[in-house]
Amino acid sequence: MNTIGKLYTLTSFGESHGEAMGGIVDGCPAGYILSPEEVQRELDRRRPGQSDLTTARAEQDRVEFLSGIFEGKSTGMPIGFIVRNQDQRSRDYEALKEVYRPSHADYTVEAKYGIRDYRGGGRSSAREHVARVVAGAIAKQVLRTRGISIQAYTSRIGSVEVNKPYTELELNRIDESVVRCPDERIAREMETLIREVKADGDSVGGVVSCVIRGLPAGVGEPVFDRFQARLGYYMMGINAAKGFEYGEGFHAAAMRGSEHNDVFVTENGQIKPLTNHAGGILGGITSGADVYFRVAFKPVATIGKEQQTVNRSGEEIRFSAHGRHDPCVVPRAVPVVESMAAMVVLDMLLEAGRF
């Protein structure tokens, strides 16, 4: 199904080369000022054609709101929106009608549905993320009124990696870099790497890190619907995501309890963990400390090099992509990670009765 969330939900629709992408945001609390311009700014952060490092597909990605906002404020009613597709060079894709591209969803979608909109990945295209960015941008505006911020950045591209913890980075400067990495020196290395990969007709993976600040203690659930389980679900639902970890993550496997445990202290009358190896969540519920996590992305499957594969008849063929594509999706995935995180946070605050 194409709905995500329990109390703050997004239902999305749209294929890469259909009429429009769009969706319905439901459960937005009533009476909040919502700026369509701010939503548009978030879409601009994700849109193709931002720099020479991204796909050349020319999409303006203009969002049109159709309901749920009245006199500048949310009414509590569903917020319908559409983003018309413009640069739909479907003829580029006619050739793909019979091909199962390597590491794409062509084969698996047909295995499930028996039919496939083959134009540019159809429903499986990462273009579906526009709906998530709209829903996330609305959530962010509501969360900001509660002093909650969500900031993601590129922390790794290929083997180029940020080595500092997020606390030592200037997260407000993320967008100053075309790769969305707040460490200037590393950002330049990343750019160089992406250009090399692009020149090679290849692609490269990476990691997005994200920090949620300002969350109160007491948000989440103790058993199945833990805060981290929700985060994991939303993040693993992003195209190309291969892994999720929070707090010390996989590194915790190598640690001792005496090292990993966070001692509680009282500061200004407020109980809080002194360190934050846990990543702001204990037993599925927030502790009031920052929640931080990382999402791993695989290299884009579409590459310029010729590859072997099969067609719908199962015959082995040689195949080269001629569509436009990104050598590395990670910088454009940054606002998507933020959006998905914002949706989780608002949903779980609602569940905790905090609105």
Added chain:
Amino acid sequence: MNTIGKLYTLTSFGESHGEAMGGIVDGCPAGYILSPEEVQRELDRRRPGQSDLTTARAEQDRVEFLSGIFEGKSTGMPIGFIVRNQDQRSRDYEALKEVYRPSHADYTVEAKYGIRDYRGGGRSSAREHVARVVAGAIAKQVLRTRGISIQAYTSRIGSVEVNKPYTELELNRIDESVVRCPDERIAREMETLIREVKADGDSVGGVVSCVIRGLPAGVGEPVFDRFQARLGYYMMGINAAKGFEYGEGFHAAAMRGSEHNDVFVTENGQIKPLTNHAGGILGGITSGADVYFRVAFKPVATIGKEQQTVNRSGEEIRFSAHGRHDPCVVPRAVPVVESMAAMVVLDMLLEAGRF
């Protein structure tokens, strides 16, 4: 809420030191032979006191089925079950009434609910996993009739790690080792490490790897409810889990597309990927190749060493655990990971109309 799943669901109840753990499995297809003995065997794999490496809490964990099975078969009706708690030395825990233990859920549960059953972790105890093992053991029996198997093993404890891919391991011998590691030499190193850690009054983390074999192509969803998103959600909902990755996982971040892409071939008339970097899932839907993934676990928060913390009044205190606990939960987490995976698989097969 305490329900997980959409079409095959578990609703669980019970506190560590209450009357009983239990649950209701709903959506089990009708007409399948279900062996209570086999469910009991899976519970025995998780139960405390299996070896000197686990907690000494003496629980027989006998499951009693109350409904939904008639003349040895599932009827399609909900399967209610209970597991009575026996060794509930609540007096051990009276001392904890006022303490917020470091890296435990004591503080966060109270922040959310304003009240807490403080006996041995209450609802937040990993003892809740017994319900999941029951639900998983039922799912496994149904899946086996379709030729689907799920096998998990300990692939890392602290810095001791299995270096071979799962394809080179004898997965049928997992239970021969007390740590549930199929690499004999590594298993012995893990045992040694856990004994050292235990002697130190400390704990240690690890990683569980898991393989799902026999899944047909076409199971999963293309957008939000991807197969990997569901796996991530279920795994991150296990106590002490800190990270999830599938296929190449975080390692994919360092790879090129030309390296990571899996070429399709036709073998005996069946289309399949030649390699399986993807981990058996493309665009959220299974490809027919093995699904494999890993879950990172933190070191247990309960350690023997004295620690600093605060009490409910926020006063800083010194505190030592006297309750019984495991130096490393990873070996007992193996059947839990398998159970959660079995629940996902059955749920998504039902969603795909395969039953």
Added chain:
Amino acid sequence: MNTIGKLYTLTSFGESHGEAMGGIVDGCPAGYILSPEEVQRELDRRRPGQSDLTTARAEQDRVEFLSGIFEGKSTGMPIGFIVRNQDQRSRDYEALKEVYRPSHADYTVEAKYGIRDYRGGGRSSAREHVARVVAGAIAKQVLRTRGISIQAYTSRIGSVEVNKPYTELELNRIDESVVRCPDERIAREMETLIREVKADGDSVGGVVSCVIRGLPAGVGEPVFDRFQARLGYYMMGINAAKGFEYGEGFHAAAMRGSEHNDVFVTENGQIKPLTNHAGGILGGITSGADVYFRVAFKPVATIGKEQQTVNRSGEEIRFSAHGRHDPCVVPRAVPVVESMAAMVVLDMLLEAGRF
């Protein structure tokens, strides 16, 4: 929340005088031929201005599909659609900004949300039904391929009532009458009554009857999610609905078991109930006999006569409606009842694994 259904769902959006009504249909099985023209015909049955008996609001109600249909067939992906609002004379409604109209949702919406789009009923307007008719018209097309039909008709307006059972009526001639009553003589009486009521500046209630034919035995659930519970939920979610009954309904209260029981017989090798007092459902599950039910509608709250009420400050005022409205909604509710029934049927067939 604005989603209805479990496996075949509609999420709707839109306010009476906003930009557009619309929605997303999710879970439509893949590979079915879907005719947009047929959807439009169903919308035309509901649209205002069909005759002098309905509101004069001039809306063409043209549906635009944005996704989920490719080369004339459903792809299994979400079907996004919009219906632009055209005749939005919002100035008619400016006067209502401060008024809580009697028996309208103005007061209760503000009590819940603290804010209200006061233009013509906003989200609470029956204009939201356009989304349901689209979703229903799609479901009907899929159901027809399985030989399942759904036919509703006006069986009562005020005290004018059809006295024959549905089996004695020509249900294929429903649309020949402007009031959608297949009994010609009664239909004329209904028309006369509605014209009288309209001339009076008043409104009148009525009943819609509905028959579902061709359903196989075995669809539904035995405990909570009974077929009739779902029908009741969907029907009571229609604007102005005040009651729901199926089979003998309220009349069953006066019957004896020996009268009401339907004897099973075998006919052409098929087991079936000989009579059908039950209305085609036993223990929440269909028996293979026709499902029939009735929905009661109240008289429209908007009337021409001057009425007393209060404004937002609680001051008592006199008030007359100047907006356009129907003297009786029942004829236009007929396609809505059919649509909601079609959605239930498809949803429950999917649940029963019949697709």
Added chain:
Amino acid sequence: MNTIGKLYTLTSFGESHGEAMGGIVDGCPAGYILSPEEVQRELDRRRPGQSDLTTARAEQDRVEFLSGIFEGKSTGMPIGFIVRNQDQRSRDYEALKEVYRPSHADYTVEAKYGIRDYRGGGRSSAREHVARVVAGAIAKQVLRTRGISIQAYTSRIGSVEVNKPYTELELNRIDESVVRCPDERIAREMETLIREVKADGDSVGGVVSCVIRGLPAGVGEPVFDRFQARLGYYMMGINAAKGFEYGEGFHAAAMRGSEHNDVFVTENGQIKPLTNHAGGILGGITSGADVYFRVAFKPVATIGKEQQTVNRSGEEIRFSAHGRHDPCVVPRAVPVVESMAAMVVLDMLLEAGRF
């Protein structure tokens, strides 16, 4: 599925002649005093063998709580409970193994599941209602702290009917009558009628009326999940229910708008409808006035008279019931209606953020 509710949920299990009935109540707000004795009293109102008018099956229906209540209070964790079956004379039912009883679920359950626990109706037995009464009795205790009461009564048996509105009845005296009718004279007529019907080896239907008092304005949803839609869903999910209406119900079909509309007035600074034809709900949301509704019940399908039917092979047979049964379920349905209503109310108050 066997779960009902969104935020306050009941998942139930159990067959009429299995080990136990039981369930899990989830979403109960934390910190409320819950009296198990009070829950038992509600079960006693539903239990068989209360008088000579009900089935002679001897069940004590003792509830055992297993979790979620600590030191007398709800903890916010799931409340597991069981009620052991005692008087399970399964041999009475062995004869029914091959019979499809008229107007019972035997045939339809097999049509759906292919298998059936034939002992006394199995899962389809009204004995499942014990779980609902437990969940309702918990909800009632929580609601009482907010001044919300729910009272149901028998308003019709066969053709014997209460003619006064609920406002003229002494609802606190409902349980003084064995048929649960607060109009003494009518109650006696009902008793007489049930005795006659019983002597005849027959059964008879009836109507339960219910009033919810103390609900604040602003609870419900404007589109699909209307307060009345939820009520309708819950009520139509009760065994033997054939119809649901609220406010004027089916009677509204015969009314004019000028008659049915409720004028708003201000009383002690509080806006409220002067009359209450609407039944306390406008546009799906409560108005602060009493919510009242009626549920129609069919005559019990099990009768003493010999009946014709078919067996599993489709052969026509003669059949007489020898199991114990009620000539009229309506008096025992009264606490079930109250329980279901209490569950709706608490669920929707939670949804409205009122806890």
